[in-house]
Amino acid sequence: MLRMTNVTKVYRRGLVETHALSGFTLHVARGELLSVMGPSGSGKTTFLNVAGLLDPLDGGEYLLDGEPMQGLSDARASAVRNRKIGFVFQSFQLIADLDxxxxxxxxxxxxxxxxxxxxxxxxxxxxxxxxxxxxxxxxxxxxxxxxxxxxxxxxxxxxxxxxxxxxxx
Ligand SMILES: Nc1ncnc2c1ncn2[C@@H]1O[C@H](COP(=O)(O)OP(=O)(O)OP(=O)(O)O)[C@@H](O)[C@H]1O
Ligand SMILES: [Mg+2]
Incomplete structure (x- = not known):
């Protein structure tokens, strides 16, 4: 279902480069449940952002249900997110004015x-x-x-x- 192979994600701030994900490989089968653990700064949020198509990856391959997720347009990423990805936020993120x-x-x-x-x-x-x-x-x-x-x-x-x-x- 989710296959990331050799994924890299680099943040650049001015001259500083942070390799938040480097050679990151993870295969998750349908129905598999997993939790992501690791020290602060180890790249957990980066992984979730890349997996959730909120942030593009810089290298490697990401397949979701067999479909490549690299280089998607914003519109396509939104469409895939809408159909296949659900986030449950710690602070709910409900819109207060809506019922x-x-x-x-x-x-x-x-x-x-x-x-x-x-x-x-x-x-x-x-x-x-x-x-x-x-x-x-x-x-x-x-x-x-x-x-x-x-x-x-x-x-x-x-x-x-x-x-x-x-x-x-
Ligand atoms: N937007 C950004 N710009 C620059 N560097 C970033 C950015 N986001 C994350 N980083 C850097 O990437 C690395 C991984 O950060 P990330 O937030 O993914 O870690 P984390 O495992 O979620 O940490 P925590 O447990 O503190 O939430 C860190 O070194 C962090 O400083
Ligand atoms: Mg985090």
Missing amino acids: VLDNVEVPLRVRGLPARARRERAGARRARERRGARSRRGALKGKAAMISNGCARRRGALRPAGRAARGRA
């Missing part, structure tokens, strides 16, 4: 899904059918700024998949 459901729908909006399909996917209808309209809809309509920490964490975790209905809001 809970709209937050979860953000990636589906970027993907160009029409409103009806977005709602369907984010689970509003299923949630209503299963658990009764009022409390549920109320919870999903709450502004992200108003919800509890635990709820924000769950929504932050569900957003990459564009689904809100799992778990209690």
Whole structure:
């Protein structure tokens, strides 16, 4: 699924070059779970940024589902990110002014899904059918700024998949 081979990433600040990744090779199979550990400055964030297509690599090869990820345009990188990559941020990064459901729908909006399909996917209808309209809809309509920490964490975790209905809001 993810294959990085001999990847290099160099940061340049003025005359100073930092080789944040050098000869970095990692193969991850579908369904495999892993954690990245290492001392401060060892390149963990750099790896995540490169793997998540937030930062381009400088050398080597990166294949995601067999497709080369080197030299992608910004638009193509965004499209791949939208479909294949999900970040769960420590600080949730929910948009405070949007309600809970709209937050979860953000990636589906970027993907160009029409409103009806977005709602369907984010689970509003299923949630209503299963658990009764009022409390549920109320919870999903709450502004992200108003919800509890635990709820924000769950929504932050569900957003990459564009689904809100799992778990209690
Ligand atoms: N934007 C940048 N510009 C210049 N150098 C950078 C930049 N980002 C990271 N570096 C350097 O690259 C190296 C790897 O940094 P990185 O942030 O990937 O480490 P890390 O393992 O995530 O560290 P930490 O555990 O402190 O978060 C460090 O030497 C760092 O100073
Ligand atoms: Mg880091």
